[in-house]
Amino acid sequence: MADPNNGVMLAYQYVMTNEYGLQLNQPVTQLKKLDERNQIKILAIGKENTKPTKAFLLIGQTGAGKTRLLNAMINYIMKVKFEGNCRYTVKDEIGTMPKTKTESQTEFVTGYLIYQQPGMAVDCNYLIIDTPGLGDTRGSEQQHRIKKQMEVFLTDETFEISELHCLGFVVNGTINRSHAYLKEIVTEFESLFGKDTIKITKILATHTDDDTPAVSKVLDDMNIKADKLYTFDNGVLYCSNQGKKADLSQLQWNILTSSYEEFFEDMLVAKPCSLRLCKEAIKEKMNLERSLLMLKRHIDNKVKALLQCRNKRKLYEEYYTAMRCNEEFEGEETITVKERFPINGRFTHAHNCPICEQTCVYPCTSWSSAFCRCPSGEEPCDFCPCSKNGHEKEGETIESRQEKRHITNEQMRDKYEEAKTNLQNMEELMETLQKETDHHSKQMAIYIKTIVSHIERINEIARNPNRKATEDYLSELISNVKETMVMGTSDASDQHYITEMLDALPEQIDQIVLEVTSKKTSISDRFKAMTSYAKHNLNPFGRSGQ
Structure with missing residues (x-):
């Protein structure tokens, strides 16, 4: 009208x-x-x-x-x-x-x-x-x-x-x-x-x-x-x-x-x-957030693996001493408990491995291909040895926590005999766990590289970039891991061990960041230098569990 x-x-x-x-x-x-x-x-x-x-x-x-x-x-x-x-x-x-x-x-x-x-x-x-x-x-x-x-x-x-x-x-x-x-x-x-x-x-x-x-x-x-x-x-x-x-x-x-x-x-x-730069800036910030979360998971899993390595060694040594002295044995072992949590917020799903019972890709979003990191292909996952195609797309994450469990002489004997059957000696058990920590060290280096690249690109294109340094992001992340893990264990010895490991990490990460940012070389050369540094300098962190 x-x-x-x-x-x-x-x-x-x-x-x-x-x-x-x-x-x-x-x-x-x-x-x-x-x-x-x-x-x-x-x-x-x-x-x-x-x-x-x-x-x-x-x-x-x-x-x-x-x-x-x-x-x-x-x-x-x-x-x-x-x-x-x-x-x-x-x-x-x-x-x-x-x-x-x-x-x-x-x-x-x-x-x-x-x-x-x-x-x-x-x-x-x-x-x-x-x-x-x-x-x-x-x-x-x-x-x-x-x-x-x-x-x-x-x-x-x-x-x-x-x-x-x-x-x-x-x-x-x-x-x-x-x-x-x-x-x-x-x-x-x-x-x-x-x-x-x-x-x-x-x-x-x-x-x-x-x-x-x-x-x-x-x-x-x-x-x-x-x-x-x-x-x-x-x-x-x-x-x-x-x-x-x-x-x-x-x-x-x-x-x-x-x-x-x-x-x-x-x-x-x-x-x-x-809005091309606008879309790219949002994408980079999403990917930075994703990389920080994945790095946190690797640090968390590495610390848990080292803690498990330390406690298994201690438990078996205590049992072996009791067995030599012909004494009854009672102790505590550290076990890993898996829990599922629904996903809330901007991210819509995760990719979980049903065989390993863990979340391997998170966060992930279905908005568009620019933001989605859905895994595909037969190659092994970054987080587990299974193929990417074997992962399930789910609306929840799988988180692990460690808790102490009382164990008797009979239970320990069964565990000890099983360990002797599966592994020739304690060192082989430690070597298996060390491989897991080495894997997490390598992945930590990869995600540190991606975090640095995302921050550099954000500072290049964003209208009002967050000038927080890479070290500041990582320091906050490590503090968060420390607080969560220390609060999650009641054993004073374990708390001290976790704190000691995580306190040593910032200096080592700072060196990786310095290696990446101080050289005006190609991405490929920077990555090689960084992974080489991680192999030789993150291992002392891993060896502290022995």
């Missing part, structure tokens, strides 16, 4: 009449894309056509006025007049739970694809993408959820977003001092994008009609990289156009219209920025 204000042929439905007598209408939308799991949707407004499309992505803090900005853009595009009695409003994608004023009212990442129609103020299609507000009272968990949504939206080919014309950071124009938490939030989300998006980044300051608001200095102090600052006072959008204040409101409306004219004129000639 035609809008009585401007003659635009657009289907809409009546929502309500506000306190000023203005009729609020909601444009009828058609659902084009929907990801219910990640809460992402694209809605189309108007009749589809083949005109070029300009894409905007709006990011901002909760309470900055993103949704009102989006509504103002739509009203401008629809050429709504101040004197008319109708305004457009889009529905907040608020989910099912009521929100407070300090919580984001938008749960979905929602793209509004507005098809150009006769009578509109623009001559092309616009895709305006609204995102959940950052920094609400639900804290870091909410931030991670929104970041996951953004990663999926920007990388999943389902949504067909290959370029942007504007990356708009929406800020409240009334802030007059730097906020550390706001800078932290913006910095974190800037890290999703490649360096080339700086040229399309715009600051959209709301709640102000001042061309040079106080917020501009705050943004300079916060060092937020942007190409241009626009100011909008969207408060007049749904205000009365009658009465004593009508003239003032008309003036404010004209100023607002001029602001959007400037913005959309700039966007009309804006060159698009490909």
Whole structure:
């Protein structure tokens, strides 16, 4: 139906009449894309056509006025007049739970694809993408959820977003001092994008009609990289156009219209920025996270293997001494217990070996081939001797923990006789366990290499890379392993042994990192040098178990 204000042929439905007598209408939308799991949707407004499309992505803090900005853009595009009695409003994608004023009212990442129609103020299609507000009272968990949504939206080919014309950071124009938490939030989300998006980044300051608001200095102090600052006072959008204040409101409306004219004129000639670097930056960060997790598993498994080696030697020696003295024997042995845990979060599955009863590939995701590391082929797995094709794709990981178990003389005798049958002597048992630790040492070197390469590439292409050094990542990882393993054992001797081994590891890893980063050689030569170092210098760590 035609809008009585401007003659635009657009289907809409009546929502309500506000306190000023203005009729609020909601444009009828058609659902084009929907990801219910990640809460992402694209809605189309108007009749589809083949005109070029300009894409905007709006990011901002909760309470900055993103949704009102989006509504103002739509009203401008629809050429709504101040004197008319109708305004457009889009529905907040608020989910099912009521929100407070300090919580984001938008749960979905929602793209509004507005098809150009006769009578509109623009001559092309616009895709305006609204995102959940950052920094609400639900804290870091909410931030991670929104970041996951953004990663999926920007990388999943389902949504067909290959370029942007504007990356708009929406800020409240009334802030007059730097906020550390706001800078932290913006910095974190800037890290999703490649360096080339700086040229399309715009600051959209709301709640102000001042061309040079106080917020501009705050943004300079916060060092937020942007190409241009626009100011909008969207408060007049749904205000009365009658009465004593009508003239003032008309003036404010004209100023607002001029602001959007400037913005959309700039966007009309804006060159698009490909999301290739953005997709690669997200991919590299995903792979860095994956490599750190795999390295942690190898360190964890190596320490467990060494601990088992040490305790088996001690147990057999104690039994052999008791047997020589013709004494009854009672002791404790260390056994490995396997447990399954469901996978939650951004990663969707793991690959588990049913023969070895362990998780060999995790994390893994089904988003696209760029992120998936599903194993295939008959060659042996990196984690076990079985072929990759023999692994099962499952929604849970298999974790191992060690616990002490009381063992009697009779049980020990059976174990001892079995050991004598299967292995000629204790040294062969130790050699078998040593091979396992050597395997983990080699894999540790491989993952350290990949971690270094991911960090180097992130620093090359990311708009706001995390400047944390490789050693810092690994130090945090080792501390986490130490805390988990020490808490998981009640034996003071074992706790001391675990601490001693892990305290020795950072210095050895630092040497590997130095070998990798200090030489400007080919990847192949760097890898050979590193694996050679691991073979000769990680073994002292392994020999500490003997």
